[in-house]
Amino acid sequence: MGYSSENVRRVKEIFQNKYLAAQNDAQARKYELWAKLPEIRELDMAISALGLEAVRTTVGGGENARQRIMELKKQSIELQEARKNLLLSKGYPADYTAVHYECEKCGDTGYLETKMCDCMKRALILAGYESSGLGKLMQTQTFDSFSLDFYRAKSEIYEKMKHNFEFIKRFAEEFSTGKCVNLALFGGTGLGKTHLSTAAAKTVIDRGYDVLYVTAVSMIADFEKERFGSGYSDTDAGSLGRYYDCDLLIIDDIGTEVTNQFTVSVLYNVINVRLAKQKSTVISTNLAPAELRSRYWDRIASRIFGEYTPLLFEGTDIRMQKLRMKNGN
Ligand SMILES: Nc1ncnc2c1ncn2[C@@H]1O[C@H](COP(=O)(O)OP(=O)(O)OP(=O)(O)O)[C@@H](O)[C@H]1O
Ligand SMILES: [Mg+2]
Ligand SMILES: [Zn+2]
Structure with a gap:
């Protein structure tokens, strides 16, 4: 296919910016929330500490690693549930700090593994109209x-x-x-x-x-x-x-x-x-x-x-x- 290389370059740049903007927006919402609800911050810290320990345990291996990881997962799920309930009780949607991509399919990367996502094909066609x-x-x-x-x-x-x-x-x-x-x-x-x-x-x-x-x-x-x-x-x-x-x-x-x-x-x-x-x-x-x-x-x-x-x-x-x-x- 012959999408013009200039259009491909431009569209890829737009996607990269879109992807970064979605990440930044989510982060900004999280910081805003932390300022208003310090309990959420505590929970987020605890959840990420659990995640970190899970990684360490996986890398370290050992006898009881598997058992320990199961425990950590269970605790994490409990904390996430608590976080969700707290958000809802304060009038926020449960996914308030999640990253919202324009295209949920490809997460605004434009690709599903090595295949180009339909959203990027569409963007290239629109760029084609323009050029x-x-x-x-x-x-x-x-x-x-x-x-x-x-x-x-x-x-x-x-x-x-x-x-x-x-x-x-x-x-x-x-x-x-x-x-x-x-x-x-x-x-x-x-x-x-x-x-x-x-x-x-x-x-x-x-x-x-x-x-x-x-x-x-x-x-x-x-x-x-x-x-x-x-x-x-x-x-x-x-x-x-x-x-x-x-x-x-x-x-x-x-x-x-x-x-x-x-x-x-x-x-x-x-x-x-x-x-x-x-x-x-x-x-x-x-x-x-x-x-x-x-x-x-x-x-x-x-x-x-x-x-x-x-x-x-x-x-x-x-x-x-x-x-x-x-x-x-
Ligand atoms: N068969 C058709 N059905 C509907 N609209 C038409 C048709 N043919 C031409 N038109 C309309 O008439 C106008 C003139 O047509 P077009 O511009 O295609 O003519 P052209 O042959 O390119 O003329 P020129 O030689 O002056 O450039 C345009 O607005 C076009 O959309
Ligand atoms: Mg003409
Ligand atoms: Zn997509």
């Missing part, structure tokens, strides 16, 4: 909120869009790093290219992969920052390495960036290196396939046409359709 660059789009633009009804005006268009939808959904649900699948979404404005790319991104992140979504413009800007050394920091959006290494890169709105030697070479590089590394990429563009061919070097175009599955989006601008529906006509 994907998708922000709020991900809450609204899902496969569930995608409706084929908007393409019903013409049956050939409906069939094509149904195919596109099913193709992209299957791509996301079956995504794996073992298989390089690249998609090129072509089509006019407002036809659902970004919507379906976002939906795919979310599904792939949910399945535990590292996904990066960018517009061509922001990708070029990132590379420019590095080129001119204008304060590009690794903490911004992860280093440029992620463009080459993430499991799935989505470059949206290709063709809206300024076209010059530099921008074309960035695009060429990213597309080419990812193909060489067998990493999947999804691009989308308003340009018609022929325009794409004439705007970019032949080398880019031939890679896109040779190695990407083209999906043509057709229909009537859904932004407009929704606006008209809202205005009631």
Whole structure:
């Protein structure tokens, strides 16, 4: 699986802090209690003395060790019972000084022996949402909120869009790093290219992969920052390495960036290196396939046409359709 290493580092740090905070909180409650109820302090001291003696007896061994340990255990249980009753009689919950972890299963360590706990997997997915660059789009633009009804005006268009939808959904649900699948979404404005790319991104992140979504413009800007050394920091959006290494890169709105030697070479590089590394990429563009061919070097175009599955989006601008529906006509 491909959780980004930066996210893994960050999430582990968060878990460590959470774990320590839970311990500290419990300790603080204990000291507070000791100040108010010195009898509890006495009992705690006595209980820990018994524990210590039990350890000593175990280590020392000897004839009667086993018998002695049984006695110590019995005494300890009695004292703990007394402590519990005292707490309850003073109006405290019996587990007032126990450590309260957010996840009782793993005690906020993130692991059950060597297996990662579900709580840490969830945290990594949330971190994945954040580092994907998708922000709020991900809450609204899902496969569930995608409706084929908007393409019903013409049956050939409906069939094509149904195919596109099913193709992209299957791509996301079956995504794996073992298989390089690249998609090129072509089509006019407002036809659902970004919507379906976002939906795919979310599904792939949910399945535990590292996904990066960018517009061509922001990708070029990132590379420019590095080129001119204008304060590009690794903490911004992860280093440029992620463009080459993430499991799935989505470059949206290709063709809206300024076209010059530099921008074309960035695009060429990213597309080419990812193909060489067998990493999947999804691009989308308003340009018609022929325009794409004439705007970019032949080398880019031939890679896109040779190695990407083209999906043509057709229909009537859904932004407009929704606006008209809202205005009631
Ligand atoms: N089939 C659909 N069902 C529901 N909402 C849709 C559908 N297609 C698009 N939308 C919505 O319409 C708006 C425009 O869609 P989207 O941004 O995906 O278009 P696009 O093809 O990426 O356009 P552009 O080329 O301008 O970027 C978005 O708010 C999106 O959620
Ligand atoms: Mg778009
Ligand atoms: Zn857990």
